[in-house]
C-alpha cells in the first residue's frame with residue numbers, strides 16, 4: 001500500500017480551508033447565480049455550548065428530506081421533504097404563491113451539480129455537493145454535463161455544502177472547496193452535527209491507480225460562519241456518535257494474505273470532537289459458529305453499530321439470538337434484546353440493525369448452507385431491552401419468498417416506511433430504435449402506527465406526492 005502524501009493536494013486543500021470561512025461569510029455562492037438573497041446570518045458560535053453529537057442523516061423532526069428530478073425542466077432538481085404531519089411531499093420553498101415550476105423557486109437546484117448527500121439537523125437542511133462521486137463517474141454523459149457546467153461557471157468550486165431552513169428559506173453557501181483536479185478531488189461527506197458544528201470528511205485520492213491509497217481528513221465546520229477546523233488528518237469512516245465522541249471501528253484480521261482471512265475482533269476508537277484526541281473504547285474478540293463446507297459461518301458474536309440514528313454500539317450474538325447495547329467506552333451492557341432468529345449448524349444468520357426513536361428495527365437474513373434462497377424477516381426490538389417482536393408486513397411477495405417492509409424513521413408513535421412497490425406497464429426505445437415493453441417500478445412510502453406494525457395491521461397512511469417531482 002502506497003503511503004505517499006502528494007503535497008500539492010495537501011497544500012491546496014489547506015489554502016482552501018484557510019479561506020473557507022470568508023467564503024461562507026460573504027455568501028460565495030453569488031457566482032452560481034442561483035442563491036436566495038438573504039443568508040441565514042447568525043452570530044459566531046465559537047465558544048457556545050455545543051451539546052451532544054447527533055448522527056446526520058436525511059431524517060429530522062418528522063420529515064425526510066430528499067432531492068428529486070424536476071418534471072418541468074430536466075436541468076434542475078427539486079429539494080423536497082416527506083412531511084409526516086401533512087402526509088405529503090412538499091418542495092422546500094417559502095415563497096408565497098410559488099408554483100415551484102421555475103428556477104426562481106427556492107426548492108430548485110442545478111441538477112448537473114449532483115447533490116451527493118442531504119442531511120438535516122435542528123431545523124436546518126444541508127446539501128452536500130461532492131466532486132469525487134461525479135467526475136470520472138464512468139458515465140461519460142454525466143461527466144460531460146458536469147464539465148460543461150463548470151465551464152459555464154468558471155472557477156466555481158465543485159465540492160461544497162449549502163444550507164437552508166426547513167421551509168427552504170435563507171439558502172446560502174456554508175462552505176466550499178476548490179475545484180481540485182479530478183484525480184485528486186475529494187468526496188465530501190457529512191457525518192455528525194452538534195449545536196455549533198458539522199463534522200465532515202474529505203476523501204483525497206493520492207494515487208488515481210490505487211484507491212487503497214486514499215486518505216480521509218475530518219473537519220469541524222462552523223454552522224454559522226463555515227470556518228473549518230481540522231480534527232484528524234487521516235481517519236476511517238465514523239460509525240456512530242455518543243456524547244462528545246465520534247466512534248470508529250478498527251478491525252483486527254487474522255489470516256491476512258491468505259484465502260481464509262476473517263474478522264478476529266474490533267477495537268472501538270473514540271475521537272473527541274472538542275480536542276481531536278483519540279482514546280480506546282471497547283475491545284471485542286469475535287467468536288464464530290460452525291462453518292459450512294464453503295467456509296460460511298452459521299453466525300457469531302460480533303460488534304456492530306446501528307444505522308439510522310447511529311447512537312448505539314451493539315453486540316450481536318446471532319448464535320443465541322440476543323442483541324446487547326454496550327457503553328462504547330466501558331463496555332458495560334446497558335440493555336439486552338432477546339428472541340431474535342438464532343443461527344444453527346446448517347443455517348447462516350445475519351442481522352442489520354437500524355436505530356429508531358424507541359426501537360431497533362432488526363432485519364434478519366437466514367440462509368441455509370448451500371442454498372441461494374434466503375429468508376428475510378423484520379423485528380422491532382425495544383431500545384431499553386426486552387423481547388423482540390416480529391413485524392409481519394410485506395412490501396413484496398412472490399413465489400420465491402416475501403420481503404418485509406422497510407422501516408426508516410419513527411416520529412410521534414408512527415413509522416416512516418417503504419410499504420410497497422407499484423408496477424405499471426411502460427414502453428422504452430431500444431438502442432436499435434425499436435420500442436419494447438417494460439415496466440416502471442415506483443416506491444411507495446407510508447406512515448404506520450407502531451402498534452399496527454407490531455400487530456401486522458396494514459393501516460398505512462400513504463403520502464400525497466407533489467406532481468412536479470419526477471421519479
Ligand SMILES: [Zn+2]
Pocket residue numbers: 091093094095098099100101104105106107
Ligand atoms: Zn417554489
